[in-house]
Amino acid sequence: MAERILMIDDDAISRKLATHILEGKYDVICASSGAEGLQILRSSAIDLVLLDLYMLDMNGLEVLQQIREDVSISDTKVIILSFSGIRTDVIESIRLGVLDFIRKPFLASDLLERIQAALSIERKDRILVVDDDNINLKITERILRIPYDVICVSSGTEAIEYLKEHTPDLILLDLHMPDMNGLELLAKLQCKSELADIPVIFLTADNDQAAEGKILQAGAMDYIQKPFSAEVLLRRISRILELYHYQKSLQREVEKKTEELLEKNRKYVNLSTQVMTTLASVIDAKDTYTNGHSLRVAQYSLELARRMGKNSQELSEIYYTALLHDIGKVGVPDEIINKEGRLTDEEYQCMKKHPEIGATILENISEMPSISVGAHWHHERYDGSGYPDGLKGEQIPEIARIISVADAYDAMTSNRSYRKLLSQDKVRSEIECGKGIQFDPKIADHMLEMINEDRDYKLHG
Ligand SMILES: [Fe+2]
Structure with missing residues (x-):
């Protein structure tokens, strides 16, 4: 299945040229303004955005800022396409995580090569570790930091602050914490639709079946007994992340198919309306x-x-x-x-x-x-x-x-x-x-x- 590229550019010639180059290899959708681009991005599964830096309604940096601030699309891969770039804008776009900067006019081969490279970059999975014990945090970070991006916070409140702007791929959560225990934090996450799907693994020193039952009943994917070995932690995390990504891609596929079906349905409805209206005008013409x-x-x-x-x-x-x-x-x-x-x-x-x-x-x-x-x-x-x-x-x-x-x-x-x-x-x-x-x-x-x-x-x- 072809990857889907969204081109956001207010210049019709650039859109036409890029579409001509990319068609056949990728599924290309075009938006002629930042607002339209954001709307498409929020409602469709997009693998990469080609973003013009200077547009009339909303410039590329504003669009990029909005992408990064919206947890549902913040991980989107973005390449900037622009005639020239003011140095500070280029630096800001790098700070906002763009993968590449392609100058217009571009060569077809260059565009294809760099899109291919950006699409093949595998992002490390991001894990949020929430534990009030600093030593535990350090040990966990040391074990996880090579295969994963690790963010450590020491309370439920800090975790909530972090989650306002970021979406990790998995959360490791200590059960007992002073300000807000792990179960309370999990309940709060489950109330937010954009966070409710993130898999949560509990870390607990409790060794009783009642605690285990409570944790699983609350919706956690798993729990790991402290102290844990590096191997157990890594294996359990990798198994759950594999499942999570599989579910996500399945979900994206279902959304895409649903969107295609809805589009087909809209066309049939339009066709029916046109046929019936034509029939009605045939009657009236008599x-x-x-x-x-x-x-x-x-x-x-x-x-x-x-x-x-x-x-x-x-x-x-x-x-x-x-x-x-x-x-x-x-x-x-x-x-x-x-x-x-x-x-x-x-x-x-x-x-x-x-x-x-x-x-x-x-x-x-x-x-x-x-x-x-x-x-x-x-x-x-x-x-x-x-x-x-x-x-x-x-x-x-x-x-x-x-x-x-x-x-x-x-x-x-x-x-x-x-x-x-x-x-x-x-x-x-x-x-x-x-x-x-x-x-x-x-x-x-x-x-x-x-x-x-x-x-x-x-x-x-
Ligand atoms: Fe009649």
Whole structure:
């Protein structure tokens, strides 16, 4: 799997050039500002950052400072890419732990070689040792300092201070300390999500099973009896760190895959929305007088449903269902749909078939079975006098009752061949009078609320 490189640079040409060089060998993501770069870094697994030193919104040193201060990304490997560097800035970036400094314009071979070198640098694991006994601290440090970076502190309070700005890979923790014992410190770490995963090994002189039980129950990975041999300490630490890194890389892999799946899902959702909106405009194009009707009914239905307290999944189903509620009109001849005068009985009977035609078409969308319901029953009336089935009250599916109110509102607030749009007062009184007859009274109340809030009568667009 290719390593992932984030390039943060406000210069589009540099981004394009570096992407061209690195593509195929690495997974390259670009950010055109410091803020965007930090946001990507915090939400994705990144192996290396190529950072421009001088940018307009936030300079590279500020970005670097923020990276080092945020424990979730503070270990990120960074290479500076810049046209030139003021000496003090170069020194500061070295102090902030950059691995290399590449001057622009760069050669492709040089860039690739130095990225490869930076990626292959193995960082030593960092171990925080917390013990109030100075002799123990010194012994432990001596044993660990060659294979590991060791930080020694002599109290729980000092440990907490250190952990505010750093994330070690493992903590060795003395059980008995005067200001805060090891178990109390562990409990505090577990409350902080960014520290809760760090493996903790207890060091204890206690030799009883009760203490052992308490330590493991509190969430420690292991405990080591004092006095310990160098070999035991090194073996146990190395075994636990191996497990910890394995879990971390597995977690990163899962996060990356999840991110990829979410991205794919976003694309499918966009595609579905575009296909459904296109279908809706095909329906609306048949009817010259009600252009945009489906989209408006979908928007009113969405707002009604939002006021009814529906969750986001329900809201999106309602939106799509309303968008396609009139799809059955594709089966009604254009001359009937666009007829200027009154329809004959025969024409009206033909028009009344569109709900069932629509339901039959939409039944094929098995991924969203509810979508055919809106088309099927949006002309039912609350008192049972509607069509096609004469359903009454709550026999009519709720989604169809919502669309029915939205549909009527749009019909009254649109210009038709035979009349102009109605005044807002007239629309209000029609909805009011239709409560319990044509409309579900509760849904009609939400529509009235929307009308009353629409003081300038602009809701209908
Ligand atoms: Fe309809």
